[in-house]
Amino acid sequence: GAGVSQSPRYKVAKRGQDVALRCDPISGHVSLFWYQQALGQGPEFLTYFQNEAQLDKSGLPSDRFFAERPEGSVSTLKIQRTQQEDSAVYLCASSLTQGRAILNYGYTFGSGTRLTVV
């Protein structure tokens, strides 16, 4: 597609519910990042995929968070047993290449999924 697409745009979950957030990157983009953005804050890194390989998951806040990109395109961020502190906007970004070469191509961000846990 022309841009990075994220769905749903908004999600309200009851505390304890599991949720799945989807990211459709630009076709052919090798790198895919997930970020968490709390209200009024800057985005914080969650995890990184290079094609289907999850090379960095150091930012995932707990083992309730799980991400996958099984075929190297669409990615899903799953949050189990949601808590109120999980309320945030979840941003996905993709890039044509990886590593230092990203500087030549930059990143394209999606519009995010706003998750509210009640």
Next chain:
Amino acid sequence: AQKITQTQPGMFVQEKEAVTLDCTYDTSDQSYGLFWYKQPSSGEMIFLIYQGSYDEQNATEGRYSLNFQKARKSANLVISASQLGDSAMYFCAMRGPSAGGTSYGKLTFGQGTILTVHP
């Protein structure tokens, strides 16, 4: 660890005037990249401008310019001739850090500055 600091929670500017948004950074990397993004209320991150640590000249993109002072570790964004549509949240971000010699390109963001342009 890398850190980005934006000390201005909010800034106001009159339409058609210039405004500077401050950004300071801290890193032990010799090679790094600095980005500025605009985030309107719709939520998407819009790329504005990029500065590489080895670039000798300050980056410019239309009405946007980056005042890069490497020794002071600052990368301020200058918006000239402000427009009402410039009202948004602005983020400074840095690529990195390296891990085992490989940089995956993840970004570290500052806290952001809300810019309001008055008519």
